[in-house]
Ligand SMILES: NC(=O)c1ccc[n+]([C@@H]2O[C@H](COP(=O)([O-])OP(=O)(O)OC[C@H]3O[C@@H](n4cnc5c(N)ncnc54)[C@H](O)[C@@H]3O)[C@@H](O)[C@H]2O)c1
Protein backbone atom coordinates (compact mmCIF):
# COMPACT_ATOMS: atom_id res chain seq x y z
CA UNK A 227 0.00 0.00 0.00
CA UNK A 228 1.35 3.42 -0.97
CA UNK A 229 0.48 6.39 1.23
CA UNK A 230 0.12 9.68 -0.61
CA UNK A 231 -0.19 13.07 1.08
CA UNK A 232 -1.94 15.88 -0.79
CA UNK A 233 -0.65 19.02 0.93
CA UNK A 234 -2.15 21.74 -1.34
CA UNK A 235 -5.54 21.97 -3.07
CA UNK A 236 -5.29 19.85 -6.21
CA UNK A 237 -8.01 19.35 -8.79
CA UNK A 238 -10.30 16.33 -8.24
CA UNK A 239 -9.91 15.32 -11.89
CA UNK A 240 -6.26 14.61 -11.14
CA UNK A 241 -6.91 12.96 -7.81
CA UNK A 242 -9.36 10.59 -9.53
CA UNK A 243 -6.31 9.03 -11.20
CA UNK A 244 -5.04 8.16 -7.72
CA UNK A 245 -8.44 7.18 -6.26
CA UNK A 246 -8.90 4.67 -9.07
CA UNK A 247 -5.47 3.13 -8.54
CA UNK A 248 -4.95 -0.08 -6.56
CA UNK A 249 -3.08 -0.17 -3.25
CA UNK A 250 -3.04 3.58 -2.74
CA UNK A 251 -4.24 5.45 0.33
CA UNK A 252 -4.75 9.20 0.02
CA UNK A 253 -4.60 11.75 2.83
CA UNK A 254 -5.68 15.32 2.09
CA UNK A 255 -4.27 17.84 4.58
CA UNK A 256 -4.10 21.16 2.81
CA UNK A 257 -3.56 23.37 5.85
CA UNK A 258 -0.58 21.77 7.52
CA UNK A 259 1.96 24.12 9.08
CA UNK A 260 5.59 23.41 8.30
CA UNK A 261 6.24 21.84 11.72
CA UNK A 262 3.16 19.61 11.39
CA UNK A 263 4.28 18.48 7.94
CA UNK A 264 7.71 17.63 9.37
CA UNK A 265 6.03 15.40 11.95
CA UNK A 266 3.64 13.70 9.54
CA UNK A 267 5.93 13.22 6.55
CA UNK A 268 7.57 9.91 7.65
CA UNK A 269 4.16 8.20 7.09
CA UNK A 270 4.13 8.91 3.35
CA UNK A 271 5.57 7.44 0.14
CA UNK A 272 4.52 10.38 -2.03
CA UNK A 273 3.85 14.06 -1.45
CA UNK A 274 1.81 16.26 -3.81
CA UNK A 275 2.02 20.05 -3.64
CA UNK A 276 1.32 23.21 -5.62
CA UNK A 277 3.24 26.42 -4.90
CA UNK A 278 2.00 27.01 -1.37
CA UNK A 279 3.67 24.27 0.63
CA UNK A 280 7.38 24.81 1.16
CA UNK A 281 9.12 21.46 0.98
CA UNK A 282 12.20 22.29 3.00
CA UNK A 283 15.36 20.31 3.73
CA UNK A 284 14.07 19.64 7.27
CA UNK A 285 10.92 18.06 5.87
CA UNK A 286 12.84 16.05 3.27
CA UNK A 287 15.37 14.76 5.78
CA UNK A 288 12.59 13.42 7.99
CA UNK A 289 10.80 11.82 5.03
CA UNK A 290 12.24 8.37 5.50
CA UNK A 291 9.68 6.62 3.28
CA UNK A 292 9.21 9.31 0.66
CA UNK A 293 9.95 8.24 -2.94
CA UNK A 294 8.50 11.11 -4.91
CA UNK A 295 7.41 14.72 -4.63
CA UNK A 296 4.89 15.79 -7.26
CA UNK A 297 4.48 19.49 -8.08
CA UNK A 298 1.17 20.27 -9.77
CA UNK A 299 2.59 23.15 -11.81
CA UNK A 300 5.89 24.38 -13.25
CA UNK A 301 7.98 26.23 -10.65
CA UNK A 302 9.82 24.01 -8.18
CA UNK A 303 11.36 26.87 -6.20
CA UNK A 304 9.23 25.84 -3.21
CA UNK A 305 11.00 22.46 -3.09
CA UNK A 306 14.58 22.00 -1.86
CA UNK A 307 15.77 20.12 -4.93
CA UNK A 308 19.28 19.50 -3.62
CA UNK A 309 17.91 17.92 -0.47
CA UNK A 310 15.51 15.78 -2.51
CA UNK A 311 18.29 14.58 -4.83
CA UNK A 312 20.68 13.86 -1.98
CA UNK A 313 18.00 11.78 -0.31
CA UNK A 314 17.12 9.88 -3.48
CA UNK A 315 13.66 11.43 -3.81
CA UNK A 316 12.55 12.12 -7.35
CA UNK A 317 10.76 15.40 -7.98
CA UNK A 318 8.29 15.60 -10.87
CA UNK A 319 6.34 18.60 -12.10
CA UNK A 320 3.65 19.33 -14.67
CA UNK A 321 5.33 21.83 -16.98
CA UNK A 322 2.85 21.98 -19.85
CA UNK A 323 -0.62 22.04 -18.34
CA UNK A 324 -0.74 25.67 -17.24
CA UNK A 325 1.27 27.38 -20.01
CA UNK A 326 -1.79 28.70 -21.78
CA UNK A 327 -3.45 30.00 -18.61
CA UNK A 328 -0.27 31.74 -17.45
CA UNK A 329 0.18 33.36 -20.88
CA UNK A 330 -3.45 34.52 -20.92
CA UNK A 331 -3.08 35.91 -17.41
CA UNK A 332 0.05 37.80 -18.45
CA UNK A 333 -1.81 39.39 -21.36
CA UNK A 334 -4.77 40.20 -19.13
CA UNK A 335 -2.46 41.85 -16.61
CA UNK A 336 -0.71 43.85 -19.32
CA UNK A 337 -3.99 45.09 -20.77
CA UNK A 338 -5.46 45.82 -17.38
CA UNK A 339 -2.34 47.77 -16.43
CA UNK A 340 -2.49 49.80 -19.65
CA UNK A 341 -6.16 50.70 -19.23
CA UNK A 342 -6.15 51.04 -15.40
CA UNK A 343 -9.15 48.76 -15.26
CA UNK A 344 -8.83 47.66 -11.60
CA UNK A 345 -8.42 51.26 -10.42
CA UNK A 346 -11.41 52.47 -12.43
CA UNK A 347 -13.44 49.48 -11.35
CA UNK A 348 -12.76 50.13 -7.65
CA UNK A 349 -13.59 53.80 -8.03
CA UNK A 350 -16.87 53.01 -9.74
CA UNK A 351 -17.76 50.41 -7.11
CA UNK A 352 -17.26 53.25 -4.63
CA UNK A 353 -19.69 55.28 -6.77
CA UNK A 354 -17.00 57.54 -8.28
CA UNK A 355 -17.41 58.32 -12.01
CA UNK A 356 -13.84 59.48 -12.77
CA UNK A 357 -13.40 59.25 -16.55
CA UNK A 358 -10.57 61.77 -16.87
CA UNK A 359 -8.53 60.13 -14.09
CA UNK A 360 -8.27 56.76 -15.81
CA UNK A 361 -6.89 57.57 -19.23
CA UNK A 362 -4.81 54.65 -20.45
CA UNK A 363 -2.34 53.89 -23.23
CA UNK A 364 -2.60 51.54 -26.22
CA UNK A 365 -0.30 48.55 -26.51
CA UNK A 366 -0.47 48.58 -30.34
CA UNK A 367 2.91 49.49 -31.90
CA UNK A 368 4.56 49.45 -28.48
CA UNK A 369 7.53 47.15 -27.84
CA UNK A 370 7.13 44.26 -25.45
CA UNK A 371 10.43 42.99 -24.00
CA UNK A 372 10.26 39.38 -22.88
CA UNK A 373 12.91 38.02 -20.55
CA UNK A 374 12.79 34.23 -20.67
CA UNK A 375 11.36 32.87 -23.89
CA UNK A 376 10.38 29.39 -22.72
CA UNK A 377 6.92 27.87 -22.85
CA UNK A 378 5.03 30.83 -21.37
CA UNK A 379 7.29 33.57 -22.77
CA UNK A 380 6.78 32.14 -26.26
CA UNK A 381 2.99 32.03 -25.91
CA UNK A 382 3.04 35.62 -24.64
CA UNK A 383 5.14 36.65 -27.65
CA UNK A 384 2.59 35.23 -30.10
CA UNK A 385 -0.31 36.84 -28.28
CA UNK A 386 1.48 40.21 -28.18
CA UNK A 387 2.02 40.00 -31.94
CA UNK A 388 -1.72 39.45 -32.20
CA UNK A 389 -2.12 42.77 -30.39
CA UNK A 390 0.20 44.26 -33.05
CA UNK A 391 3.00 44.86 -30.61
CA UNK A 392 6.69 44.59 -31.53
CA UNK A 393 8.41 41.93 -29.49
CA UNK A 394 12.06 41.78 -28.44
CA UNK A 395 13.21 38.86 -26.31
CA UNK A 396 16.23 37.70 -24.38
CA UNK A 397 16.80 34.08 -23.45
CA UNK A 398 20.17 32.30 -23.34
CA UNK A 399 18.71 29.64 -25.67
CA UNK A 400 17.25 32.06 -28.18
CA UNK A 401 19.06 32.38 -31.52
CA UNK A 402 18.62 35.08 -34.15
CA UNK A 403 17.34 32.41 -36.51
CA UNK A 404 14.63 31.27 -34.10
CA UNK A 405 13.65 34.87 -33.36
CA UNK A 406 13.36 35.54 -37.12
CA UNK A 407 11.13 32.50 -37.55
CA UNK A 408 8.87 33.77 -34.77
CA UNK A 409 8.78 37.25 -36.25
CA UNK A 410 10.32 38.84 -33.18
CA UNK A 411 13.61 40.61 -32.46
CA UNK A 412 16.51 38.84 -30.84
CA UNK A 413 18.17 40.91 -28.11
CA UNK A 414 20.67 40.76 -25.32
CA UNK A 415 19.39 41.41 -21.80
CA UNK A 416 20.48 45.08 -22.01
CA UNK A 417 18.75 45.53 -25.41
CA UNK A 418 15.46 44.36 -23.94
CA UNK A 419 15.85 46.72 -20.99
CA UNK A 420 16.60 49.77 -23.14
CA UNK A 421 14.17 49.18 -26.03
CA UNK A 422 10.98 47.95 -24.41
CA UNK A 423 7.88 49.92 -23.42
CA UNK A 424 6.60 46.88 -21.54
CA UNK A 425 8.85 44.29 -19.87
CA UNK A 426 7.48 40.90 -18.89
CA UNK A 427 9.65 38.34 -17.08
CA UNK A 428 9.17 34.61 -17.70
CA UNK A 429 12.25 32.90 -16.28
CA UNK A 430 12.32 30.38 -13.45
CA UNK A 431 13.44 31.73 -10.08
CA UNK A 432 16.98 30.45 -9.56
CA UNK A 433 20.27 31.75 -8.16
CA UNK A 434 21.04 33.30 -11.56
CA UNK A 435 17.68 35.03 -11.97
CA UNK A 436 17.06 36.20 -8.40
CA UNK A 437 16.94 40.01 -8.50
CA UNK A 438 18.02 40.08 -12.15
CA UNK A 439 15.85 43.19 -12.44
CA UNK A 440 17.20 45.57 -9.80
CA UNK A 441 18.07 49.27 -9.54
CA UNK A 442 20.73 49.02 -12.25
CA UNK A 443 18.31 47.37 -14.69
CA UNK A 444 15.62 50.01 -14.01
CA UNK A 445 18.17 52.75 -14.79
CA UNK A 446 18.65 51.27 -18.27
CA UNK A 447 14.90 51.21 -19.06
CA UNK A 448 12.89 53.82 -20.95
CA UNK A 449 11.09 56.38 -18.85
CA UNK A 450 7.46 55.37 -18.39
CA UNK A 451 8.10 51.65 -18.89
CA UNK A 452 5.45 49.14 -17.72
CA UNK A 453 6.53 46.03 -15.82
CA UNK A 454 4.73 42.67 -15.68
CA UNK A 455 5.68 39.77 -13.45
CA UNK A 456 3.52 36.68 -13.72
CA UNK A 457 6.50 34.35 -13.23
CA UNK A 458 8.02 34.41 -9.76
CA UNK A 459 8.47 36.91 -6.96
CA UNK A 460 12.18 37.52 -6.48
CA UNK A 461 13.09 37.85 -10.16
CA UNK A 462 12.40 41.56 -9.73
CA UNK A 463 13.94 43.26 -6.74
CA UNK A 464 10.89 44.68 -4.96
CA UNK A 465 12.49 47.67 -3.22
CA UNK A 466 14.03 48.75 -6.53
CA UNK A 467 10.67 48.40 -8.29
CA UNK A 468 8.99 50.44 -5.56
CA UNK A 469 11.59 53.22 -5.91
CA UNK A 470 11.34 53.16 -9.71
CA UNK A 471 7.55 53.58 -9.56
CA UNK A 472 7.71 56.33 -6.95
CA UNK A 473 10.35 58.19 -8.99
CA UNK A 474 8.16 57.97 -12.11
CA UNK A 475 10.67 55.87 -14.06
CA UNK A 476 8.16 53.02 -14.14
CA UNK A 477 4.63 54.04 -15.14
CA UNK A 478 3.03 50.99 -13.64
CA UNK A 479 3.50 47.36 -12.68
CA UNK A 480 1.28 44.30 -12.91
CA UNK A 481 2.22 41.70 -10.38
CA UNK A 482 0.89 38.20 -9.85
CA UNK A 483 3.72 37.06 -7.62
CA UNK A 484 5.83 38.48 -4.80
CA UNK A 485 8.86 37.24 -2.96
CA UNK A 486 6.93 36.39 0.22
CA UNK A 487 3.62 34.66 -0.36
CA UNK A 488 0.85 34.72 0.64
CA UNK A 489 1.09 38.53 0.55
CA UNK A 490 -1.50 40.81 2.08
CA UNK A 491 0.43 43.73 3.37
CA UNK A 492 3.16 44.90 1.02
CA UNK A 493 4.29 48.42 0.26
CA UNK A 494 3.95 47.82 -3.50
CA UNK A 495 0.23 47.24 -2.98
CA UNK A 496 -0.11 50.75 -1.58
CA UNK A 497 0.92 52.31 -4.90
CA UNK A 498 -1.95 53.28 -7.24
CA UNK A 499 0.25 52.38 -10.25
CA UNK A 500 0.37 48.72 -9.17
CA UNK A 501 -2.26 46.17 -10.14
CA UNK A 502 -1.95 42.80 -8.48
CA UNK A 503 -3.44 39.33 -8.29
CA UNK A 504 -2.71 36.70 -5.64
CA UNK A 505 -0.67 34.23 -7.75
CA UNK A 506 -3.53 33.42 -10.09
CA UNK A 507 -1.57 32.75 -13.30
CA UNK A 508 -2.39 29.06 -13.27
CA UNK A 509 -5.73 29.36 -11.53
CA UNK A 510 -8.11 28.25 -14.24
CA UNK A 511 -10.27 25.18 -14.27
CA UNK A 512 -8.43 23.91 -17.34
CA UNK A 513 -4.89 24.47 -16.04
CA UNK A 514 -5.63 22.93 -12.67
CA UNK A 515 -7.16 19.84 -14.26
CA UNK A 516 -4.26 19.49 -16.67
CA UNK A 517 -1.48 19.81 -14.11
CA UNK A 518 -3.24 17.60 -11.57
CA UNK A 519 -3.82 14.83 -14.10
CA UNK A 520 -0.22 15.02 -15.38
CA UNK A 521 1.41 14.98 -11.98
CA UNK A 522 -0.84 12.25 -10.56
CA UNK A 523 -0.02 9.98 -13.52
CA UNK A 524 3.68 10.53 -12.94
CA UNK A 525 3.41 9.87 -9.20
CA UNK A 526 1.57 6.65 -9.85
CA UNK A 527 4.01 5.55 -12.55
CA UNK A 528 6.93 6.08 -10.22
CA UNK A 529 5.32 4.23 -7.31
CA UNK A 530 4.65 1.34 -9.69
CA UNK A 531 8.28 1.30 -10.83
CA UNK A 532 7.61 2.80 -14.27
CA UNK A 533 9.31 5.70 -15.99
CA UNK A 534 8.02 9.20 -15.25
CA UNK A 535 7.37 11.82 -17.95
CA UNK A 536 8.46 14.99 -16.19
CA UNK A 537 11.36 14.40 -13.82
CA UNK A 538 12.96 17.56 -12.47
CA UNK A 539 16.03 16.16 -10.73
CA UNK A 540 16.76 13.39 -13.23
CA UNK A 541 17.23 13.89 -16.97
CA UNK A 542 14.16 12.76 -18.86
CA UNK A 543 14.55 10.09 -21.53
CA UNK A 544 12.15 9.96 -24.50
CA UNK A 545 10.11 6.74 -24.43
CA UNK A 546 11.56 5.23 -27.64
CA UNK A 547 15.09 5.64 -26.27
CA UNK A 548 14.00 4.42 -22.85
CA UNK A 549 12.64 1.15 -24.26
CA UNK A 550 15.94 0.61 -26.09
CA UNK A 551 18.14 1.02 -22.99
CA UNK A 552 15.90 -0.15 -20.18
CA UNK A 553 16.87 -3.85 -20.56
CA UNK A 554 20.45 -2.89 -19.66
CA UNK A 555 19.53 -1.24 -16.35
CA UNK A 556 19.35 -4.51 -14.47
CA UNK A 557 22.56 -5.84 -16.07
CA UNK A 558 24.38 -2.61 -15.14
CA UNK A 559 23.19 -2.69 -11.54
CA UNK A 560 24.10 -6.37 -11.16
CA UNK A 561 27.58 -5.80 -12.60
CA UNK A 562 28.10 -3.00 -10.07
CA UNK A 563 26.83 -5.13 -7.18
CA UNK A 564 28.96 -8.10 -8.25
CA UNK A 565 32.16 -6.11 -8.69
CA UNK A 566 31.96 -4.23 -5.42
CA UNK A 567 31.74 -7.53 -3.54
CA UNK A 568 35.09 -8.52 -5.03
CA UNK A 569 36.64 -5.20 -4.04
CA UNK A 570 37.61 -4.73 -0.43
CA UNK A 571 38.99 -1.22 -0.80
CA UNK A 572 36.94 1.85 -1.52
CA UNK A 573 36.77 2.63 -5.26
CA UNK A 574 38.56 5.82 -6.23
CA UNK A 575 37.69 5.82 -9.89
CA UNK A 576 35.12 3.96 -11.93
CA UNK A 577 35.42 3.39 -15.66
CA UNK A 578 32.46 2.05 -17.56
CA UNK A 579 33.07 0.81 -21.10
CA UNK A 580 30.21 0.44 -23.57
CA UNK A 581 30.81 -1.61 -26.73
CA UNK A 582 28.95 -2.97 -29.74
CA UNK A 583 25.28 -1.94 -29.84
CA UNK A 584 25.84 -0.11 -26.57
CA UNK A 585 28.38 2.24 -28.07
CA UNK A 586 25.74 4.37 -29.71
CA UNK A 587 22.85 4.48 -27.29
CA UNK A 588 22.13 7.00 -24.52
CA UNK A 589 24.33 5.58 -21.77
CA UNK A 590 23.89 8.02 -18.87
CA UNK A 591 20.83 6.20 -17.40
CA UNK A 592 22.68 2.85 -17.71
CA UNK A 593 25.68 4.35 -15.92
CA UNK A 594 23.44 5.55 -13.09
CA UNK A 595 22.30 1.97 -12.55
CA UNK A 596 25.87 0.64 -12.51
CA UNK A 597 26.86 3.30 -9.97
CA UNK A 598 23.80 2.46 -7.89
CA UNK A 599 24.90 -1.20 -7.85
CA UNK A 600 28.43 -0.23 -6.81
CA UNK A 601 27.24 1.95 -3.94
CA UNK A 602 24.53 -0.31 -2.55
CA UNK A 603 26.97 -2.50 -0.61
CA UNK A 604 28.12 0.37 1.56
CA UNK A 605 25.25 2.81 1.44
CA UNK A 606 22.26 0.46 1.47
CA UNK A 607 18.89 0.67 -0.17
CA UNK A 608 18.63 4.48 0.04
CA UNK A 609 20.86 4.64 -3.05
CA UNK A 610 18.83 4.95 -6.21
CA UNK A 611 19.23 6.38 -9.67
CA UNK A 612 18.26 9.85 -8.44
CA UNK A 613 21.11 10.16 -5.94
CA UNK A 614 23.69 7.58 -7.15
CA UNK A 615 25.87 10.07 -8.97
CA UNK A 616 25.58 12.68 -6.21
CA UNK A 617 26.58 10.13 -3.57
CA UNK A 618 29.53 8.92 -5.68
CA UNK A 619 30.78 12.49 -6.07
CA UNK A 620 30.36 13.04 -2.33
CA UNK A 621 32.59 10.01 -1.71
CA UNK A 622 35.17 11.44 -4.19
CA UNK A 623 34.59 8.59 -6.63
CA UNK A 624 35.05 9.80 -10.19
CA UNK A 625 33.01 8.12 -12.89
CA UNK A 626 34.11 7.94 -16.54
CA UNK A 627 31.99 6.62 -19.38
CA UNK A 628 33.81 5.25 -22.42
CA UNK A 629 32.46 4.06 -25.75
CA UNK A 630 34.67 1.47 -27.44
CA UNK A 631 34.55 -0.72 -30.52
CA UNK A 632 35.96 -3.85 -28.79
CA UNK A 633 33.05 -6.25 -28.50
CA UNK A 634 35.02 -9.49 -28.00
CA UNK A 635 32.46 -11.24 -30.22
CA UNK A 636 29.38 -10.01 -28.32
CA UNK A 637 26.76 -7.82 -29.97
CA UNK A 638 26.72 -5.69 -26.84
CA UNK A 639 29.21 -5.61 -24.02
CA UNK A 640 29.43 -3.50 -20.89
CA UNK A 641 32.45 -3.48 -18.59
CA UNK A 642 32.56 -1.91 -15.15
CA UNK A 643 36.06 -1.35 -13.84
CA UNK A 644 37.02 0.06 -10.45
CA UNK A 645 40.38 1.44 -9.42
CA UNK A 646 41.21 1.15 -5.75
CA UNK A 647 44.42 1.66 -3.84
CA UNK A 648 45.19 -2.05 -4.29
CA UNK A 649 44.60 -2.23 -8.03
CA UNK A 650 42.03 -2.53 -10.78
CA UNK A 651 39.12 -5.00 -10.81
CA UNK A 652 36.61 -5.40 -13.58
CA UNK A 653 33.56 -7.32 -14.64
CA UNK A 654 31.88 -7.49 -18.05
CA UNK A 655 28.37 -8.45 -18.98
CA UNK A 656 26.14 -8.77 -21.98
CA UNK A 657 22.49 -9.23 -22.86
CA UNK A 658 22.16 -12.40 -24.90
CA UNK A 659 19.35 -12.25 -27.40
CA UNK A 660 16.42 -14.12 -25.85
CA UNK A 661 18.53 -15.52 -23.00
CA UNK A 662 18.90 -12.48 -20.77
CA UNK A 663 21.87 -11.08 -18.87
CA UNK A 664 25.19 -12.85 -18.46
CA UNK A 665 28.43 -12.03 -16.68
CA UNK A 666 31.01 -12.98 -19.30
CA UNK A 667 34.27 -11.79 -17.83
CA UNK A 668 35.68 -11.29 -14.34
CA UNK A 669 39.07 -9.55 -14.46
CA UNK A 670 40.92 -11.63 -17.09
CA UNK A 671 38.80 -14.76 -16.76
CA UNK A 672 36.08 -15.71 -19.23
CA UNK A 673 32.90 -17.08 -17.66
CA UNK A 674 29.21 -17.47 -18.43
CA UNK A 675 27.19 -16.73 -15.32
CA UNK A 676 23.60 -15.56 -14.89
CA UNK A 677 23.73 -12.57 -12.53
CA UNK A 678 21.00 -13.81 -10.18
CA UNK A 679 20.69 -15.59 -6.84
CA UNK A 680 23.46 -16.81 -4.57
CA UNK A 681 26.91 -16.91 -6.15
CA UNK A 682 30.25 -17.89 -4.67
CA UNK A 683 33.38 -16.60 -6.39
CA UNK A 684 36.46 -18.65 -5.59
CA UNK A 685 39.98 -17.77 -6.68
CA UNK A 686 42.17 -20.85 -6.47
CA UNK A 687 45.22 -22.60 -7.84
CA UNK A 688 44.75 -24.72 -10.93
CA UNK A 689 45.47 -28.17 -9.40
CA UNK A 690 43.89 -31.57 -10.03
CA UNK A 691 41.14 -32.42 -7.52
CA UNK A 692 40.23 -28.89 -6.36
CA UNK A 693 36.79 -29.03 -7.91
CA UNK A 694 36.12 -32.42 -6.29
CA UNK A 695 37.24 -31.23 -2.85
CA UNK A 696 35.08 -28.14 -3.15
CA UNK A 697 32.06 -30.20 -4.18
CA UNK A 698 32.53 -32.61 -1.25
CA UNK A 699 32.91 -29.80 1.28
CA UNK A 700 29.72 -28.12 0.09
CA UNK A 701 27.89 -31.45 0.07
CA UNK A 702 28.92 -32.00 3.71
CA UNK A 703 27.29 -28.66 4.48
CA UNK A 704 24.16 -29.68 2.52
CA UNK A 705 24.74 -26.90 -0.03
CA UNK A 706 23.53 -27.80 -3.48
CA UNK A 707 25.48 -26.50 -6.48
CA UNK A 708 23.18 -25.35 -9.29
CA UNK A 709 25.83 -24.28 -11.83
CA UNK A 710 29.60 -24.04 -11.96
CA UNK A 711 31.94 -22.03 -14.18
CA UNK A 712 35.72 -22.44 -14.20
CA UNK A 713 38.51 -20.64 -16.04
CA UNK A 714 42.25 -20.33 -15.53
CA UNK A 715 45.04 -17.99 -16.48
CA UNK A 716 47.32 -20.83 -17.63
CA UNK A 717 47.90 -24.50 -16.91
CA UNK A 718 48.77 -24.87 -13.22
CA UNK A 719 48.39 -21.12 -12.67
CA UNK A 720 45.63 -19.11 -11.07
CA UNK A 721 42.00 -20.00 -11.67
CA UNK A 722 38.50 -18.86 -10.89
CA UNK A 723 35.41 -20.87 -10.03
CA UNK A 724 31.97 -19.26 -9.84
CA UNK A 725 29.31 -21.40 -8.23
CA UNK A 726 25.64 -20.71 -8.21
CA UNK A 727 24.21 -22.36 -5.08
CA UNK A 728 20.72 -22.81 -3.67
CA UNK A 729 21.15 -20.82 -0.46
CA UNK A 730 23.22 -17.91 0.79
CA UNK A 731 26.20 -19.51 2.61
CA UNK A 732 26.89 -18.87 6.30
CA UNK A 733 30.17 -17.16 7.14
CA UNK A 734 31.39 -20.42 8.81
CA UNK A 735 30.68 -22.33 5.60
CA UNK A 736 32.76 -19.85 3.60
CA UNK A 737 35.55 -20.14 6.18
CA UNK A 738 35.56 -23.92 5.74
CA UNK A 739 36.13 -23.48 1.99
CA UNK A 740 39.01 -21.10 2.66
CA UNK A 741 40.75 -23.84 4.71
CA UNK A 742 41.57 -25.77 1.53
CA UNK A 743 45.20 -25.10 0.67
CA UNK A 744 44.54 -24.48 -3.03
CA UNK A 745 42.07 -21.69 -2.30
CA UNK A 746 43.21 -18.06 -2.46
CA UNK A 747 39.95 -16.38 -1.55
CA UNK A 748 36.21 -16.98 -1.40
CA UNK A 749 33.53 -14.34 -1.78
CA UNK A 750 29.77 -14.77 -1.56
CA UNK A 751 27.72 -12.48 -3.77
CA UNK A 752 23.96 -12.23 -3.49
CA UNK A 753 22.35 -10.79 -6.58
N1 LIG B 1 1.96 32.88 -12.03
C1 LIG B 1 1.74 31.61 -12.15
O1 LIG B 1 0.79 31.08 -11.61
C2 LIG B 1 2.65 30.79 -12.98
C3 LIG B 1 2.14 29.73 -13.72
C4 LIG B 1 3.01 28.95 -14.47
C5 LIG B 1 4.36 29.24 -14.46
N2 LIG B 1 4.81 30.27 -13.73
C6 LIG B 1 6.23 30.63 -13.74
O2 LIG B 1 6.54 31.17 -15.03
C7 LIG B 1 7.92 31.00 -15.30
C8 LIG B 1 8.11 30.46 -16.71
O3 LIG B 1 7.53 29.19 -16.82
P1 LIG B 1 7.73 28.34 -18.18
O4 LIG B 1 6.82 27.17 -18.08
O5 LIG B 1 7.66 29.22 -19.34
O6 LIG B 1 9.22 27.87 -17.96
P2 LIG B 1 10.26 27.41 -19.10
O7 LIG B 1 11.27 26.60 -18.39
O8 LIG B 1 9.56 26.84 -20.26
O9 LIG B 1 10.91 28.80 -19.56
C9 LIG B 1 11.84 29.51 -18.81
C10 LIG B 1 12.79 30.17 -19.78
O10 LIG B 1 13.63 31.06 -19.05
C11 LIG B 1 14.90 31.02 -19.67
N3 LIG B 1 15.91 31.54 -18.77
C12 LIG B 1 16.56 30.90 -17.77
N4 LIG B 1 17.45 31.73 -17.21
C13 LIG B 1 17.34 32.91 -17.86
C14 LIG B 1 18.00 34.15 -17.73
N5 LIG B 1 18.94 34.35 -16.80
N6 LIG B 1 17.66 35.14 -18.57
C15 LIG B 1 16.71 34.96 -19.52
N7 LIG B 1 16.06 33.79 -19.70
C16 LIG B 1 16.37 32.79 -18.86
C17 LIG B 1 15.10 29.57 -20.02
O11 LIG B 1 16.09 29.41 -21.02
C18 LIG B 1 13.71 29.19 -20.50
O12 LIG B 1 13.60 29.32 -21.90
C19 LIG B 1 8.44 30.13 -14.18
O13 LIG B 1 9.01 30.94 -13.19
C20 LIG B 1 7.19 29.49 -13.62
O14 LIG B 1 7.34 29.09 -12.30
C21 LIG B 1 3.99 31.06 -13.00
Ligand SMILES: O=C(O)CC[C@@H](O)C(=O)O
Pocket residue numbers: 276277278298299300301302324505507508509
Ligand atom coordinates in the same frame (compact mmCIF):
# COMPACT_ATOMS: atom_id res chain seq x y z
O1 LIG C 1 0.04 26.25 -7.94
C1 LIG C 1 -0.27 27.27 -8.54
O2 LIG C 1 -1.40 27.65 -8.75
C2 LIG C 1 0.85 28.16 -9.11
C3 LIG C 1 1.53 27.46 -10.21
C4 LIG C 1 2.56 28.25 -10.92
O3 LIG C 1 3.15 29.22 -10.16
C5 LIG C 1 3.59 27.35 -11.53
O4 LIG C 1 4.79 27.61 -11.37
O5 LIG C 1 3.18 26.38 -12.17
